[in-house]
Each structure stands twice: as C-alpha cells, then as structure tokens.
Amino acid sequence: MRRLNVPPLEYLVQQVGAFGTSALVIAAVLVFIALVAFVIFRRKKKPAATPTPEPEKAREDLTPTPVQTSPAEVLTLRIALRGTQESLWGRVRSLLQTESPSIDELEEVLYTSDLGPQTVERLMEQIRPHSRDGIDHVRGLLRQEFHRIFDEAHVNEPVEGDPLAHLQVSSRPSVWMIVGVNGAGKTTTIGKISALLAQKGKKVLVAAGDTFRAAAQSQLKVWTERAQVEIFDPLGISDPSAVAYDAVAKAKAKDYDVVLIDTAGRLHTQSHLMDELKKVKRVLAKVIPESPHEVLIVLDANSGQNALHQAREFDQALGLTGLILTKMDGTAKGGVAIGISQELKRPIRLVGVGEKIVDLRAFSSRDFIDSILDLSSP
Numbered sequence: 405m406r407r408l409n410v411p412p413l414e415y416l417v418q419q420v421g422a423f424g425t426s427a428l429v430i431a432a433v434l435v436f437i438a439l440v441a442f443v444i445f446r447r448k449k450k451p452a453a454t455p456t457p458e459p460e461k462a463r464e465d466l467t468p469t470p471v472q473t474s475p476a477e478v479l480t481l482r483i484a485l486r487g488t489q490e491s492l493w494g495r496v497r498s499l500l501q502t503e504s505p506s507i508d509e510l511e512e513v514l515y516t517s518d519l520g521p522q523t524v525e526r527l528m529e530q531i532r533p534h535s536r537d538g539i540d541h542v543r544g545l546l547r548q549e550f551h552r553i554f555d556e557a558h559v560n561e562p563v564e565g566d567p568l569a570h571l572q573v574s575s576r577p578s579v580w581m582i583v584g585v586n587g588a589g590k591t592t593t594i595g596k597i598s599a600l601l602a603q604k605g606k607k608v609l610v611a612a613g614d615t616f617r618a619a620a621q622s623q624l625k626v627w628t629e630r631a632q633v634e635i636f637d638p639l640g641i642s643d644p645s646a647v648a649y650d651a652v653a654k655a656k657a658k659d660y661d662v663v664l665i666d667t668a669g670r671l672h673t674q675s676h677l678m679d680e681l682k683k684v685k686r687v688l689a690k691v692i693p694e695s696p697h698e699v700l701i702v703l704d705a706n707s708g709q710n711a712l713h714q715a716r717e718f719d720q721a722l723g724l725t726g727l728i729l730t731k732m733d734g735t736a737k738g739g740v741a742i743g744i745s746q747e748l749k750r751p752i753r754l755v756g757v758g759e760k761i762v763d764l765r766a767f768s769s770r771d772f773i774d775s776i777l778d779l780s781s782p
Contacts, residue, residue, distance in 0.1 A: 520743025595627025
C-alpha cells in the first residue's frame, strides 16, 4: 500500500491565514469602491442650485445731452460782431468827431458797410437834418431806425433756452427745406439744427437731397450720427425730388416730428438748377399739401452784398420763410443783416457765431443792434 504525503497541520494553517488576509484586502477594496459609487450617485441626485442671475447692465442712455450755455463756452454776439461794429459805427463815430462832419462822407461810410442802397437812403433821410447834433443823437437815430427795419421783417426776440422756438414744428411731420449756395455752411447748419431738435426730444429725419456732391452726404452722415438722428440716404436714387418725396412719405408713415431736406448748393444765377429746387418744393406738397412748412436759406455773412443778391433770387424762386446767417464771428460785413431785412422783409431766424452746436443761436435784433452800435442793452 502506497503512503500519501499529507501536508503538515502547520502548513495548512499558514495557507488558510494567507487566504484570509487576501480576502480581507479584497473586501476592503470592494467596500471602498461601493462608498465612492454611493457618493457619486448622491451628488447626481442632488438638485442643482438655482444660479443667481447677474445684475442686468444698465442700458446706455442715448438721449442727447442738453447744450450747456455757460458764459465760458458761448461766444457772445457782441464779441462776434466786433468787426462789424468797427466797420460801421466805429467809422461813423470817427467821422462825427471831426469839427465839420461831411454828409457825403457819412453816406459813403454807410454804403460801404454792406447795408444796401435802400437801407442807406432810408437812414440818410433821418440823419441828414441831425448830422451836427452830436454822436449820441445820431446813434439814437440809427438804433431807432434799425429796430423799425427788423420789426417790419417780423423778427421775433428769441425764447431763452430754445433757439428754434420761432420755427414751425406744430405739424407732424413739419418739413423744412434748407437751401443756399455752396460754401455757405448749409450742411453743417442742418447738422446743428438736427442736434438742437433732438435735444428737444423731437424725432428727426434728415433727407440727403444733395445727390450731386458725395462729400455733402458723408458730412451729413457724421452730423446725424453725432446728433443721434436718422438720415434718409437711399442707394441708387440720384433724383433730389425723389429723395425728398420718399423721405417725407416715410416720415408721415412713421410718425416723425421734423424732416430736414438738404438740397444741392447752387448759384442763384443758375436758372436750370433753381428750377430743380422749385420741382423739389412742388413734390413735397404732393405728400403733404401745406409743406414745406419752412424754406430757410443759409447765407455766408462774409459775402456781404452778394448774400443780399442770393437771398433776393432764392426768395423770388421759392418764397423764403426765414434766413440763417453763418460765419458772423469775425466778419466786418454783418451789416448785410439789416440790408436783407429792409429789402426782403423776411425774418432772420438763426445766426452762426462759431463751430459748436451751441454757436448756432437764435437771432436777437436787440442784441445785434446794441452790439454793432457799441451800446449796452437796457
């Protein structure tokens, strides 16, 4: 009989002990895995916290900031008209200070002050009998007659804080047609007017009717962006009348307050171009029968008597409702304001005395007269 080799008891105990240790390690690992799985499962089940909404960013305020007319910023009319004051009253005063002032010389001074022949004749009728009555008396006569001339032209004193108070805005939309020769500052003036209207809370549409000069449209876009108003500049339309018609039709449909119609600058002697302006005016009336409500001419005060000729021709062609005199700062020819008022009986509404928006100001006949005669307003 063969003998079996049976492991000793101690060996069996060692094997069982080793197996037991391995089992414990495996069990510990399994427990750890189970715990990790449990934690992950609980996290997935936990409802996500509601995120705190970020505070809404404040919207940018696009409302135009009102113009601040502090004395430090505003060029006063008296300073702007210093050149005119020296050219007109300065020379009259010097002449009257002589021992025997000559009437002929006095008349010549007035003629060369851009007052125009009608105005000079009217003034001389008042001054001639009193030329030797002293400087203050003659100045008083001039002041009185100047006031009468502006009153006859229906010039209103400005409303404080509102340069556009005397322009038509009661219709909706009100249509303003802006005309003038090249170089008078027409496009810049339209930009400033649009900014002033926007500051009054008006909804403004600017029609780029100068389809002949690309620079005018670019300049107008800059101004309308600055004023935060809309420009009507349709592609592919080169007919100014069509631009004007479509702009007013849009303004009427979209409830705009004011439409500013820019027009191509042209000389008053170019009859065929003046006929085109007449066509624009007729077309506007087809959309709104009573429009345009304002026909404003922009005149360069530096052009003196030529400004009077321009105003006369444009008035005959279109029937002007008002005048805007630009570049009054520094000119010696501001006397043309009196000559135009005497001849046309049309009111001067605005004057430009600088480059800023605030420098487009309502015309005050009182301040104008006192400035050119070197007087202090009462």
